[in-house]
Amino acid sequence: MKKNRRLVVANWKLNPPNLAKAKEIFSATRRNVRNLKRCRTVVCPPFSYLSSLKTAGVPQIKLGAQNVFWEDRGAFTGEVGAAMVRSVGAEYAIIGHSERRRLGETDEMASKKIAAALKAGLTPILCIGERERDPAGAYFEFLKNEIKQSLAKVQRSALKKIIIAYEPIWAIGKSFKDAMQPNDVHQTSLFIKKVLADLFGQEEAVTVPILYGGSVNFENAGAIVRDGEVEGLLVGRESLDPKAFGAILKIVDAI
Numbered sequence: 001m002k003k004n005r006r007l008v009v010a011n012w013k014l015n016p017p018n019l020a021k022a023k024e025i026f027s028a029t030r031r032n033v034r035n036l037k038r039c040r041t042v043v044c045p046p047f048s049y050l051s052s053l054k055t056a057g058v059p060q061i062k063l064g065a066q067n068v069f070w071e072d073r074g075a076f077t078g079e080v081g082a083a084m085v086r087s088v089g090a091e092y093a094i095i096g097h098s099e100r101r102r103l104g105e106t107d108e109m110a111s112k113k114i115a116a117a118l119k120a121g122l123t124p125i126l127c128i129g130e131r132e133r134d135p136a137g138a139y140f141e142f143l144k145n146e147i148k149q150s151l152a153k154v155q156r157s158a159l160k161k162i163i164i165a166y167e168p169i170w171a172i173g174k175s176f177k178d179a180m181q182p183n184d185v186h187q188t189s190l191f192i193k194k195v196l197a198d199l200f201g202q203e204e205a206v207t208v209p210i211l212y213g214g215s216v217n218f219e220n221a222g223a224i225v226r227d228g229e230v231e232g233l234l235v236g237r238e239s240l241d242p243k244a245f246g247a248i249l250k251i252v253d254a255i
C-alpha cells in the first residue's frame with residue numbers, strides 16, 4: 001500500500017442471502033467510492049458472488065475472498081483455492097479471521113493459507129486478536145505468538161505484501177460503543193509493529209499496514225483511525241449497509 005493511503009475492508013461474512021441483493025449492495029458501494037481520494041476499499045463477499053461483482057473502471061474498489069485453502073487442486077471437497085478466487089477477480093484474501101479460528105483454524109493453517117495467497121498473487125489480510133484482555137497483560141504474549149506462527153512461512157522480502165487486521169475478539173459484533181478505545185488501538189498497533197520489527201527488521205515492519213476491526217461504525221471510525229494511528233479498518237455489519245459504509249469511507253478519506 002502506498003504511503004498516505006487508507007484502506008477500509010468490507011467483510012460481508014455469510015451475507016447477503018442472494019446474488020441480486022449482493023449486486024445491489026455492491027453497486028451502491030461502488031457509487032459511494034468514486035469520489036474518494038486517499039481511501040480505497042476492498043469488498044469481501046462470499047465466494048459465490050465474486051465473479052458477478054465488477055470493479056472495472058473504479059480504481060478505489062477491489063474484491064477480496066474471506067478465506068482460501070492452502071492447496072491449489074485435488075481431493076479437498078468443499079475447499080476453494082487461492083488461484084481460483086484470483087481468476088474470478090479477487091485481489092485480496094482475509095485469512096485467519098476469528099470466526100474461522102473458532103471453527104478450528106489454527107495459526108499453522110493460517111500460515112499455509114498466507115503462503116498460498118501470496119503464490120497466487122493475492123494480498124493476504126491476516127486477522128489477529130486476543131479473546132480477552134487480562135489485567136496482567138498476557139494478551140501481548142498471545143498476540144506475539146499469533147503473529148509469529150501465522151507469518152512463519154513469509155520471507156522477509158514478502159512482508160510488504162501483507163496487511164494485518166487487528167481484531168480483538170471481544171470487540172467483534174458488539175455494540176458500537178464497545179469498540180476498542182482509540183488509545184488502546186494505538187498502543188496495540190505499536191506493539192504489533194514492534195513484533196514485526198523483531199521478526200523481520202524495522203525497515204520491513206513499517207511497510208505493513210495495520211487495520212482495526214471490531215464494531216466499527218461512522219461514529220467511532222474517525223477517532224479509531226486518527227488517534228489509533230492505524231492505516232484503516234475492517235468493517236463487518238456496517239459494510240452491508242451502503243449508506244452507513246459510505247459514511248465510514250468518507251470519514252476515513254478525510255483523515
Ligand code: PGA
Nearest residue numbers: 172173214215235236237
Ligand atoms: P463487526 O465485524 O464490524 O460486525 O464487529 C468485524 C469483523 O468481524 O470483521
